[in-house]
Amino acid sequence: MIVTLAFLVVVAIIVVWWLLPQNLTAKPWLAHGPIEDPRPERDFATAKIGLWVFLAVVSSVFALFVSAYSIRMELADWNPLPDPKLLWINTGVLLLSSAAFQRARNATQREQLHGVRTSLIAAGILTFAFLAGQLLVWRQLNASGYFIYANPANAFFYLITALHGLHLLGGLWVWSRTTYKVFSGAEASKIALSVELCTIYWHYLLLVWLALFGLLLST
Amino acid sequence: MEHIAIADQVHELHHPKSWFTTYIWSQDHKVIAVQYTITAVSVGLVALGMSLLMRLQLGFPDTFSFIAPYEYYQYVTMHGMIMVIYLLTALFLGGFGNYLIPLMLGARDMVFPYLNMLSFWVYLLAVIVLMASFFIPGGPTGAGWTLYPPQAILAGTPGADGGIFLMLVSLAIFIIAFTMGGLNYVVTVLQARTRGMTLMRMPLTIWAIFTATVLGLLAFPALFVSAVMMSLDMKLGTSFFMPAILSMGETLDHDGGSPILFQHLFWFFGHPEVYIVALPAFGLVSDVLSCHARKSIFGYRMMVWAILAIGGISFVVWAHHMYVSGMNPYFGFFFATTTLIIAIPTAIKVYNWVLTLWRGNIHLTVPMLFAIAFIFTFIHGGLTGLFLGNVIVDVPLSDTYFVVAHFHMVMGVSPVLVVFAALYHWFPKITGKMFNKTLGMIHFWLTFLGTYAIYLPMHYLGFLGVPRRYYALGSTDFIPESAQTLNAGITVAALIVGTAQLVFIVNMIWSMSKGKKAGSNPWGATTLEWQTPDTPPKHGNWGPTLPVVHRWAYDYSVPGAKRDFIPQNEPEEDASASGNRD
Numbered sequence: 001m002i003v004t005l006a007f008l009v010v011v012a013i014i015v016v017w018w019l020l021p022q023n024l025t026a027k028p029w030l031a032h033g034p035i036e037d038p039r040p041e042r043d044f045a046t047a048k049i050g051l052w053v054f055l056a057v058v059s060s061v062f063a064l065f066v067s068a069y070s071i072r073m074e075l076a077d078w079n080p081l082p083d084p085k086l087l088w089i090n091t092g093v094l095l096l097s098s099a100a101f102q103r104a105r106n107a108t109q110r111e112q113l114h115g116v117r118t119s120l121i122a123a124g125i126l127t128f129a130f131l132a133g134q135l136l137v138w139r140q141l142n143a144s145g146y147f148i149y150a151n152p153a154n155a156f157f158y159l160i161t162a163l164h165g166l167h168l169l170g171g172l173w174v175w176s177r178t179t180y181k182v183f184s185g186a187e188a189s190k191i192a193l194s195v196e197l198c199t200i201y202w203h204y205l206l207l208v209w210l211a212l213f214g215l216l217l218s219t
Numbered sequence: 220m221e222h223i224a225i226a227d228q229v230h231e232l233h234h235p236k237s238w239f240t241t242y243i244w245s246q247d248h249k250v251i252a253v254q255y256t257i258t259a260v261s262v263g264l265v266a267l268g269m270s271l272l273m274r275l276q277l278g279f280p281d282t283f284s285f286i287a288p289y290e291y292y293q294y295v296t297m298h299g300m301i302m303v304i305y306l307l308t309a310l311f312l313g314g315f316g317n318y319l320i321p322l323m324l325g326a327r328d329m330v331f332p333y334l335n336m337l338s339f340w341v342y343l344l345a346v347i348v349l350m351a352s353f354f355i356p357g358g359p360t361g362a363g364w365t366l367y368p369p370q371a372i373l374a375g376t377p378g379a380d381g382g383i384f385l386m387l388v389s390l391a392i393f394i395i396a397f398t399m400g401g402l403n404y405v406v407t408v409l410q411a412r413t414r415g416m417t418l419m420r421m422p423l424t425i426w427a428i429f430t431a432t433v434l435g436l437l438a439f440p441a442l443f444v445s446a447v448m449m450s451l452d453m454k455l456g457t458s459f460f461m462p463a464i465l466s467m468g469e470t471l472d473h474d475g476g477s478p479i480l481f482q483h484l485f486w487f488f489g490h491p492e493v494y495i496v497a498l499p500a501f502g503l504v505s506d507v508l509s510c511h512a513r514k515s516i517f518g519y520r521m522m523v524w525a526i527l528a529i530g531g532i533s534f535v536v537w538a539h540h541m542y543v544s545g546m547n548p549y550f551g552f553f554f555a556t557t558t559l560i561i562a563i564p565t566a567i568k569v570y571n572w573v574l575t576l577w578r579g580n581i582h583l584t585v586p587m588l589f590a591i592a593f594i595f596t597f598i599h600g601g602l603t604g605l606f607l608g609n610v611i612v613d614v615p616l617s618d619t620y621f622v623v624a625h626f627h628m629v630m631g632v633s634p635v636l637v638v639f640a641a642l643y644h645w646f647p648k649i650t651g652k653m654f655n656k657t658l659g660m661i662h663f664w665l666t667f668l669g670t671y672a673i674y675l676p677m678h679y680l681g682f683l684g685v686p687r688r689y690y691a692l693g694s695t696d697f698i699p700e701s702a703q704t705l706n707a708g709i710t711v712a713a714l715i716v717g718t719a720q721l722v723f724i725v726n727m728i729w730s731m732s733k734g735k736k737a738g739s740n741p742w743g744a745t746t747l748e749w750q751t752p753d754t755p756p757k758h759g760n761w762g763p764t765l766p767v768v769h770r771w772a773y774d775y776s777v778p779g780a781k782r783d784f785i786p787q788n789e790p791e792e793d794a795s796a797s798g799n800r801d
Contacts, residue, residue, distance in 0.1 A: 001483060004441075008534055011437065024523065026419045028771035029515065032791050034415035046330050046410045053405050053436065057398055060440040064487070068444065068480060072459065077475030149456035152475065159451065 003070065007063035011056060051197050055204050058167065062208055065163070066215060069156050073219060079151045083217055084140055090133035091213055097126030098206040101199040108195045111188040116195065120179045123202070127168055127175070134161055153219075160212055164205065171201050235758065246332035247758055248317045251339050253649070255313035256642075258339075262346050263306035264720070269294040271717045278710025280691045288690040289377040292361030295688065296378075297349075299364030300386070303492065304393060305346055307634055311499035312397070312435065313342060315641060316404050316428045318649065322748035323422050325413025325766045325788075327759045329403040338403070341396035345389045352378065352385040360386045363688065365489070368460040368481050372453045374467060384453060387446040394439045394446075404432040413747075415768030419523070420787070422746050422772040423516065426523050427502025430530040431495045438491035438534070445484040452476065482544055486537040493630055494533040498526060500637035501568055504590050506772070507640045508572055510744045511587035512579030513783050515773035518571040525564035532561040542610050543617045551610045558608035562601070569598060580776060580783070584742070585659035589640035592667045593633050600629025603678065618688070621681025624674045632670045639666070639723070646727070647741045648748060651755045652734030658726040662719055669716035676705045743784045746772050750786050770794075 072078070100123035107115030138158065148158045178194040235241040242250060273294050276286045286294075317335070321328050329335045352359035361377030362370060370376050371383050378386075408429045412421070421429075448459040452473065460481040461473030509516040516522060538546060538554040572594050581587065603625040607613045616622060639662075646654050685692065685702055692698060740749040752762040766788040774785040777794070785794045 001487065004487065005535075008437065012531060015433075019527075022418045024419065025520065026417070028417070028419045028519065029773070032770050034767045034769055035417065036414075046406060049409055050331060050402050050406045053402055054398070057401075057436045057440060060437045061444060064441050064444045064484065068448065068459070068484060071480050071483070072477060075475055075477060077458075148451075149458075149472065152458055155451065155455075155457040155459060159448070 001067045001071070004060075004063045004067045007059060045193055047193060047197060048200075051200060055201075058204075058208075061163070062160075062212070065156075065160055066212075069160070069215065069219075072152050072156070075152075077151070078153055080153050080219055081141065081146055081157055081216070082144075084137050086133060086137050086140065087213065087216075090130050090137065091209065093126050093133060094130045094206055094209055097123045097130060098199075098202045100126060101195075101202045104195050105199040108188050108192040113182070113188050116182055116188065116191070117179075120175070120182060120195070123198075124172065124175055124179065127172060127202075131165055131168060134165055137161070157216060160216075164209055164212060167205055167208075171198065171205065174198060174201070244336065246328070246336045248321050248329045248332070248335060249649075249756065251335055252314050252316075252318035254339050255309055255317060255342065258343055258346060259306050259310040259314060262301055262350070263310075265350075266298045266301035266306060267717055267720065269298045271713060273298065274710040274713040276690065278707040278713075289361055290358075291690045292363070292688075293359050293377050293382070296361050296364055296366075296386075297359050301349070302631065303364065303496065304390070305349065307496045307630075307638075308397070308435070308492070309342060310638060311496060311503075311634070312404065312428060312432060313339065313400055315424075315499060315503060315645075316432065317400070318645070319424055319748060320404055320407050320428065321411065322751070322756065322760060323425050323746050323772075324408065324411060324416055325747050325761070325768065326407060326411035327761060327765070330407045330411050331403050334399045335403045338396050338400035341392060341399065345393035345396055348385055348392060349389040352382045352389075355381045355385070358382055365482075365485060366449070367485075368449055368452065368476075368478050369462065369464055369473075372449065372461075373464070384450065387450045387453075390446045391443055394443045397435055397439055401432045401436045404428060405436065413765045413768060416787075419520070420768055420771045422502075423505040423519070423522055423526070424499075424502040424746075426526050427498040427500075427505075430526050431498040434491045434498070434530055434533060435495045438488045438495070441484050441488035445481055445488075448484075449481065479541075479544060482541050483538070486540045487534075489540060490537040491533045494529055496630055496634050498529065500593070500634040501526065503641045504593050504637045505568075505572065505575075506744075506746065507586050507590040507637075507644050508575050509773050509775060510644075510742050510784075511582045511584055511590070512576050513582070513743075513775045514575055514579035515775055516571065517574040517577075518567070519771070519773060521567055522571055525567045528564040529561060532557060532564070536561055539608055539613070542613045548610075555608055555610050559605065562605055562608075565601060569594065569601070584643075585654070585656060585663060586640045586644035586742075588660075588663045588667075589636050589643065592663070593636040593640065596628055596636060596670070597633040600625055600627075600633055604629055616681055618686050619681040619683075620677045620685050620687050623687050624677035624681060627677075628674050632674065636667070639663075642727070644742065645748075646730070647737030647754075648751075649755055650731050650734070651737055652730050652732075653737045653741065654730040654734060655726050658722055662722045662726065665719035665722070666716055669712050669719060672712035673709050673716065676709055680705060740786075743782070745770075745774055745784050745786050747787050750788050 100119045104116050104119035104123060107113075107119060138161070141154070141157070146154045146157075148155050174194075175198055178191065178198055181191050181194065235245060235247070241247075245251060245254075272286055273291060275283050276291055317329070320326075349359075357378050357380040359378050360366070360371065360382035362372075362379075362383060366383070366386065372379055376383075408421075408425060418426075448457075451457045452459050452461045456472050458473045458476035460478055461471070461476040462478065463474045464471045505516050505522060536554060536557045538550060539558045542551055542554075576591070603621070607616060607622065607625055643654060643659060646652075680702055683699070683702055684697055692703070737754065739751065739754040742749070747766055747768070748756070750766060751760055768787050769790050770785060770787055772787055774780075774787075774794075776783045777785055779795050781795065
């Protein structure tokens with residue numbers, strides 16, 4: 001559970017960082033009147049805070065899987081998988097889709113609607129390509145006899161990649177709504193937040209993938 | 220700094236257009252809160268019914284032919300899981316959280332109302348899936364609420380064919396619902412507080428629900444992860460948790476899995492879960508005690524710090540549920556130490572509640588009686604927790620009725636007493652009507668004395684070594700005949716307490732239509748939800764302008780003030796009878 005506890009320490013640091021300027025030593029029974037308080041989070045859009053809290057929950061899920069992975073790995077019957085070459089290509093594709101989202105986000109800031117459109121479409125196609133690539137990896141592994149029930153290492157591989165893929169699929173649903181909005185003629189300023197949220201989410205899932213991929217490679 | 224309160228503008232609100240979108244498919248936090256509450260209480264009544272069936276079997280073995288051993292285990296399992304998750308978690312966070320967070324903070328609604336609505340419907344789906352397991356062949360799971368593998372999914376355990384799978388699916392769905400709701404509760408507290416509502420002016424209810432939600436968001440994933448992995452072990456033949464097993468003469472395909480891994484994941488969720496239930500109870504009871512004692516809460520800052528400390532420490536005590544599973548003695552020592560440390564902030568809270576009562580102007584209203592009763596049962600259950608936190612005491616007591624008595628006292632009876640205190644306290648605001656006081660008193664005394672009659676003797680049964688989880692004791696040398704007499708007495712008390720809850724339900728339903736009009740602030744409370752322009756509050760809560768907060772939530776019996784309470788939104792010049800009071 002070391003990984004999960006380390007994750008909790010990070011969360012705790014963020015919570016303390018947020019709480020410190022909140023004046024927790026104030027004596028509220030003394031001060032009267034509509035005083036303002038330091039609330040740096042008000043500089044952020046509500047939806048963005050919502051997304052960050054959601055990402056904390058998702059991180060908790062992945063941290064727990066990694067913890068379970070490392071505990072189960074210590075037992076005698078663990079038989080590591082080969083590292084399919086295709087995974088490297090998939091990783092590159094996911095990296096590109098994340099970059100495409102970043103481009104879309106930059107384009108919204110410059111209010112270049114055309115750039116937003118092409119980048120969003122590219123990002124979507126690349127993400128689908130990544131998911132197709134992951135399915136291909138599954139098929140390759142299955143064909144070479146690495147079935148899910150054959151070894152816990154296989155089981156964890158299928159489980160973790162599936163979970164990561166499902167999160168991308170959920171992201172694609174939001175992506176499709178955002179893209180629809182962009183193509184149905186919304187102004188750049190109106191879609192800026194949606195594109196930004198997608199970009200954060202994709203960068204996050206890229207990071208998670210890099211961490212998981214690193215874990216799979218190193219074990 | 221410019222103030223940006225969410226839904227500050229009336230036109231940004233989602234206005235319901237029909238009866239259907241007002242009361243059923245509603246995005247209003249108050250309606251969602253009532254939906255959550257009614258669903259949770261209903262499913263809780265099912266769990267209560269099952270506990271009475273268990274008690275009938277234990278009190279009068281060989282008497283009721285309709286309670287077979289495998290059914291008994293199904294009752295044990297479903298009773299535990301429903302009470303902890305589908306009743307208490309849902310009621311405190313989905314019910315009280317939804318109702319009180321926006322109102323107490325001076326917001327018009329939650330920040331993501333649509334998600335909030337989905338949260339309820341997904342929760343309802345989780346309940347339906349769970350209840351469906353009663354109607355499938357083999358019935359619901361009887362694995363115990365901890366669902367330990369390997370036994371949970373092996374043939375011979377009740378519900379191993381389908382019941383356990385439905386349980387796991389239902390839990391996963393519940394966690395999705397909780398996440399949707401939880402995002403709302405957290406972000407609403409962060410973003411939608413009205414002007415002047417600093418963190419340190421928030422009522423303790425909000426602090427507690429906020430912290431409990433953060434715990435839930437971080438801890439429920441552990442249950443999710445273990446539910447997913449156990450489902451795969453069951454359906455796809457993986458061996459995450461399943462060791463090599465010879466079951467009923469057959470070697471199973473599983474090999475090498477770790478049941479202890481499941482226990483770690485389960486209790487990594489399971490212990491914070493205790494505080495997910497307890498913290499909201501702490502918060503609500505603080506506000507009820509302060510209001511009905513007409514005295515500011517004692518040590519407000521300490522109460523806030525204690526809530527935060529309990530929240531933090533609750534993540535590093537989980538393995539105290541696993542002393543008997545076998546662990547390195549150093550780990551046992553570590554977890555025993557953290558367990559005893561968490562008692563410190565908890566004890567601070569208890570002292571502060573008692574000191575809030577000290578020289579207060581105590582009104583023994585129905586909610587106040589329940590709140591004071593909570594202090595009794597909580598101290599009681601908390602002290603036995605200190606016993607069990609020590610490895611050397613826990614090992615012999617772990618599988619006895621002492622543990623049943625402990626956790627029912629501390630996280631069964633205590634939170635439920637707060638649920639009643641809070642329901643009676645906020646009923647006039649939610650419905651606009653007053654409940655019947657006599658019925659409330661009858662309900663209180665039967666429940667309070669009755670639960671003591673149930674759980675106090677169980678401690679003695681535990682000391683005698685009476686094992687828990689047994690369908691029937693049979694004849695044993697070390698258990699005297701009198702233990703059975705005690706068991707029969709407990710069952711009689713349980714039947715009385717169970718029946719007494721009907722008084723509560725009748726009171727609520729009757730008062731909703733026939734009760735006296737309550738007025739907007741019948742208790743003379745300071746917090747914002749009692750200062751709404753309409754009672755019950757209308758959609759949008761506050762009319763054209765949001766309230767502005769001028770003071771903390773506990774200005775009761777302030778010297779020189781014209782009344783014995785000053786609402787949070789009352790400016791200084793209105794509060795004192797003769798101008799400045801300082």
